Structure formats: structure tokens, C-alpha cells
Amino acid sequence: MPVASAISVLVVDDQLTMRSLVRTSLQQIGMRDIREAADGELALREIITKPAHLVISDFNMPNLDGLGLLRAIRAHPPTSKTAFIMLTGRADRELVQRAVQFGVNNYLVKPFTVQQLKDKLEAVFGPLT
Numbered sequence: 623m624p625v626a627s628a629i630s631v632l633v634v635d636d637q638l639t640m641r642s643l644v645r646t647s648l649q650q651i652g653m654r655d656i657r658e659a660a661d662g663e664l665a666l667r668e669i670i671t672k673p674a675h676l677v678i679s680d681f682n683m684p685n686l687d688g689l690g691l692l693r694a695i696r697a698h699p700p701t702s703k704t705a706f707i708m709l710t711g712r713a714d715r716e717l718v719q720r721a722v723q724f725g726v727n728n729y730l731v732k733p734f735t736v737q738q739l740k741d742k743l744e745a746v747f748g749p750l751t
Contacts, residue, residue, distance in 0.1 A: 624675075626652030626743075626750040633658045634665040634679035634691065635709065640732070644678055644709070647736045651743065651750060662686025666694050669701055676746070678730075681710040681717065689720060696725045705746045709734075 631653055633644045641658045648656055657674065659665035663685040669677065677695065681688035688708050695701045708721045708729040718729055727746045730739060744750055 624747050624750065627654045629653055629676055629747065629750075630655040630674040631657070631676045631678060632665060632669055632674040634660075634662060634677060634683070634688070636661055636680065636683040640680065640709075644739075647734075647739050648678075650736050651740050662688065662691035662694075665691055669695060669704065670698065673701055674704060676705040676707065676743075678707045678709055681708055681712070681721075689717075689724060692721065692724045692726055707742055707746065 631648055633641050633656060635641045635644065645656050645658065657668060659668050661683045665677065665679065666686065679688040679691055692706050695704055695706060705727045706725070708726050709732060710717060710729060711732045713731040721729060728742045730742050740750065
């Protein structure tokens with residue numbers, strides 16, 4: 623049962639407004655260690671330099687998309703166990719199946735509520751008390 627404030631998070635989205643929305647939602651849940659990256663390439667460099675417990679990543683981004691980032695994180699032994707939640711505007715079955723195939727822990731469809739995000743986090747980490 624991790625305390626929310628003890629979980630380090632890397633939020634990855636090419637849209638600043640979406641990163642801000644995710645950050646604010648995480649803060650409302652009690653998370654404090656939140657970093658951001660504007661695309662998958664920057665996120666990969668960031669997580670290799672300073673690992674996180676959780677990556678919340680958009681699917682559709684320039685340079686390296688969410689699936690590519692997920693695959694790269696899973697292929698790198700020091701980061702392979704990092705929890706990964708895919709954030710997407712499209713909940714089509716093919717995308718979800720591919721993400722599951724590559725080891726995603728959960729996915730969240732935009733737009734989302736703070737409670738939906740908390741539910742997805744608790745499905746990965748257990749109760750955030």
C-alpha cells in the first residue's frame with residue numbers, strides 16, 4: 623500500500639494543457655513527485671537518467687509515440703518494471719490490445735475525472751493511503 627506522496631511520476635504528453643491537467647489531478651490525489659516530458663524521446667532520456675515509479679503517457683505524440691516509449695521502457699532492464707498508464711483520446715480495441723501486448727499496466731481515456739485517474743492508479747498500486 624504505497625502512500626500517494628511516495629510515488630514518483632513522469633507525465634508525458636505533447637500538449638502542455640494536458641500535462642497540466644494530469645499534474646493537477648495527481649496533486650489532488652496526493653502525489654507530489656511529478657515530472658513532465660513533451661514527447662516520448664525526452665521522456666525516455668528522463669526516465670533513464672532518473673527512474674520513476676510510474677509513467678503516464680499520451681499515445682499520439684511526435685518523435686516517439688506512447689507505444690514506442692512503452693516498448694523502450696520495457697526493453698531497458700533498469701526501467702522494465704516501471705508502472706505505465708497509457709493516456710489516449712481513442713479507446714479502440716486494437717490500440718488497447720497492442721498496449722497490453724507490450725506490457726501496459728492500465729489505460730485511461732481522455733477526457734477523464736480525478737476519480738477515474740485514482741481508480742486506474744489504485745488498480746496498479748493498490749489503495750493509495
